[in-house]
Amino acid sequence: GWKIGCNNKNGHGTLTLAQSLMKSCNCALMEIAEKLGPDAFFKYENRFGFGSKTGIDIVGEASGIVIDRKNLNPTELATSSFGTTFNVTMIQMASAYASIINGGTYYEPHLVKEIRSADGATLEKREGSAIRQTVSKSTSDFIRNALYMTVESGTATPAKVSGYLIGGKTGTAQKRPREEKKYVVSFVGFAPVDDPQVMLYIVIDEVYDEELSGSSSPATKMSASIMSEILPYLGVYPDGDIEYKVDLSLLIGDGNDAEGDESNPDVLPEGLEGGVDEEN
Structure with missing residues (x-):
């Protein structure tokens, strides 16, 4: 095996979950993947559409490449947590990302919103089709x-x-x-x-x-x-004076506060628990 470290070679101490995203800490992502376990990690990959075609209205779409569950050993799980060892298409990534920030709903993507005639009449209109729920609204709000x-x-x-x-x-x-x-x-x-x-x-x-x-x-x-x-x-x-619509102190913290789920790096927010909600 080999050592996998954070991109911050000097270290940064204990981080909250939000800080881990802000600093792109691979160590935190590996810890989250370990807590989820290979079964839940693989199910979430599928839930976000990785390894499957999105159904976008163009020909020749690729499915991407993900590690089979049987081959998702500790090393593959760790490296997959921060995006290596598997390949996704740009439309797969965009579709999955959109579901994270829109409240948790995965939509089938389209390139064309509507088709009009020369005189401007609408001939065909393509509405987004909701496919499944990827995460809870509370998780979506937190990540956003x-x-x-x-x-x-x-x-x-x-x-x-x-x-x-x-x-x-x-x-x-x-x-x-x-x-x-x-x-x-x-x-x-x-x-x-x-x-x-x-x-x-x-x-x-x-x-x-x-x-x-x-x-x-x-x-x-x-x-x-x-x-x-x-x-x-x-x-x-643009706004003149920006009114921040999030509690910045909740997200920033001091990196060492163990009070509350958001400040404890060992506790995941709703929707990122160690198992998979089978109802979604």
């Missing part, structure tokens, strides 16, 4: 607010756009052979946090600048540039 803090003061601060509440998560995947130190970096962002209208998924295969090859900052900066233009276009305008 934690991802807001990831942009506000975590690994995704370059994604901030003045006057808007932006949420998101960075990603870094090392390519093989590892000794070449080449990476795929990504960022998934959404806005506004309190009522998401737009979600972006940006992936950069090998950043052009070698000094930034393992950094997600090019993706987060690209997101900020796009969001600053697309939100006003959609009629979502």
